[in-house]
Amino acid sequence: MKKILVVISMLFSVGIALGQPGSGKADTTIEVSTAKYSVVTNRFVDNWFMGAGVGGQFFYGDHNRQMKFGDRIVPAFELHAGKWFTPGIGTRLAVNGIQNKGVTQNGSHSTGVIYDASQGLYNQKFNYLNFHADVLFNLTNLLKGYDPNCFYTFSPYVGIGYMITWEEPTSNVVSANLGLFNSFRLNDSWNLSLDIRGSMVQDRFDGELGGRKDEGMLTAAVGIVYKFGKKEWSKEKTTTIRYDNRKEINELREKVDKLSQDNAALKNQLANAKDTTVTDIVIEKNTLAAPVLVTFPINKSTVSNEARVNLGFFAKIIRAGNPDLRYRIVGYADKGTGSASTNQRLSRERAEAIYNVLVREFGVPASQLEVDYKGGVDNMFYDDPRLSRAVITIAR
Structure with a gap:
């Protein structure tokens, strides 16, 4: 029980960080710096x-x-x-x-x-x-x-x-x-x-x-x-283009708000249990699984053991939740590394790798998952290309 609370708290903290001002700021201005x-x-x-x-x-x-x-x-x-x-x-x-x-x-x-x-x-x-x-x-x-x-x-x-x-x-x-x-x-x-x-x-x-x-x-x-x-x-010339990603950030904020409510409910359960041993948590039928971000090394689509642990918690909430809820698995690659065709292939293989772990290892119904991939993209979070070599799984 305590381990589940720790993991959920960590996801909650990541969600809050992503929601801080600046990470989702819209900016369509092209900045050009000219070398002398x-x-x-x-x-x-x-x-x-x-x-x-x-x-x-x-x-x-x-x-x-x-x-x-x-x-x-x-x-x-x-x-x-x-x-x-x-x-x-x-x-x-x-x-x-x-x-x-x-x-x-x-x-x-x-x-x-x-x-x-x-x-x-x-x-x-x-x-x-x-x-x-x-x-x-x-x-x-x-x-x-x-x-x-x-x-x-x-x-x-x-x-x-x-x-x-x-x-x-x-x-x-x-x-x-x-x-x-x-x-x-x-x-x-x-x-x-x-x-x-x-x-x-x-x-x-x-x-x-x-x-x-x-x-x-x-x-x-x-x-x-x-x-x-x-x-x-x-x-x-060095040109930097910042894209408007407010839509994705707003969706993450909504999921974080829901996660915060679930976290508060779990804390209340622990407080009310007192000396009673709690062996499991109660997941409401309409509970949404929090978004999961899994990153990959350059030119790789192998899922690490650390990522599998997080995916296991993610899968447990999906299985216990509403079977009519659908989750979207989206693969990405770093546009600054590799050709367009290579990035397209990598983003697809990464999304498929996460899909296979959820379905084959953790028993998530395939009907609740859909796979998409975007190829090479510019830096999505914190101007860090490592966070673009990733897969994001989020409720539709």
Whole structure:
């Protein structure tokens, strides 16, 4: 008798907990939280760009310190095309040139015009092209997070290339490139750019070996950049949808109220019995069995011994109650785990497992039971997916 009262009291406590405010609160609002730095990766054909620019550059070679800075500046151009793989990392292929200007002592690329007779220096001029591949790091997006409407971004880059001059004496050397690509947003498709780059090559590139270990160019070019394919990035989103389950909770409340009344009646029986030994409880004919929630491990439909104990008490009340009462066995699976077909199968097998225990082990008439299953569902109680891998048995 006391054991029955303990079990019924435990079921009563569970029912009260399920009925607390918040567990059955209706909420059809979709909550969206957006990650600051995370974006959805686009297709390969998206986020491409191409651009062109013009500006100025100066060449630093063996004797350029003897030449005035203003005399060394020449026009420059550049063309490039590339792709952003993320808002923070991209690559491009580029070519820039087209002329270098300096001074020479050995006559390499000399124009024949004396620049400084006292040092035997002649004006030097020759055409060249620098083909290079660069990796760009958009520090604005990497440090501040992606903002599609950001006006200014800066992207340091490093690259390796191949620099050639086809004028005698010809030269073909590997170049190292380091620069800063500044971008100013005009609209969704066009940006204004300022590209500042240093390029370094071997000392022999200008046809004259001197005291320097290397030579190179410093270039600054203003340009325009066109973006094609999908131009923006979609931020990753986490969406939570809470469903209205007030109907089920109200039904549970009604059953809990009935259970509370039955519990009070049992307590009165014990109080009136005094020294008399009570060997059984009296169950009224119209007594409803309290709802039973049986949970299962992931991908399992085996009923545990602990669940069988609770089902035994549940079955005893059904057998002693009104034979016209019907009970519904509903199986569920966790929507967040497994495919839709797997969850449909699991929810059916779980409901059938509870049905078999009640009928075959505890003698509940099959006519009083009906089996249903819902497949994979979102979290039904307390935002806990374990409570969705379950079977609920409740009076219809």
